[in-house]
Amino acid sequence: MGASEIAENWRKVREQVPRAVEVVAVSKTKPMEAVVSAYGAGARSFGENRVQELVGKHEALTAEPSPRASEFRDLRWHQIGTLQKNKVKYIAPFVGLIHAVDQEALLEEINKRAAKHQRKIAVLLQLHIAQEASKFGLSADGLSSILERLTAGQWPHVEVKGLMGMATFTSDTAQVGREFRTLRRLYDRHAADRHWDTLSMGMSGDWRIAVEEGSTMVRIGSAIFGAR
């Protein structure tokens, strides 16, 4: 897809999604120039799900002393997919937000790597809301256990900003709505006390439903960059 088409798609998406909802442009599998085009049109948050690809794009565009780093100063990288523990170290120096944290062991590792770089890493806890067994995420009990540990001060270099979830891939919009609502209710239960501000739900195919159900951040790939 050409630069002008990507720019046009970005503007359309940005126009349709309410102003208060952040749009993460999901650039996974797309070339660097696609990121450059969307950035040029105003996108600032980019989502990747493979660490190797994320690191490659970071090194080419945003890592100091990349010659282009000053051009992309406001670009924020989001790790949106399942993250393996042994890959955390590669993104720890620069990642802006990790969306899909669903294990204490992963929090442990993110905390350790963040400490090494003397920073705090922002994360979202992924909840399992879909009917499909293949979708990852914490149960409500798993969430409670993590929240207790956070309260106790474990993982001081991790900053939990909220929750993330993926609905079932189905044309049954009522079901998708119910799943997002479940997540929204869990979010509401904790957001004020814990100073959360991010509820990441909604993709190209279901963001309208997610926004209706209270999403604050949508992750949009194919509607901006074309089919993968």
Ligand SMILES: *Cc1c(COP(=O)(O)O)cnc(C)c1O
């Ligand atoms: C790929 C991906 C998206 C974007 O999907 P589209 O349907 O292309 O918008 C959003 N979230 C996650 C976790 C993804 O892996």
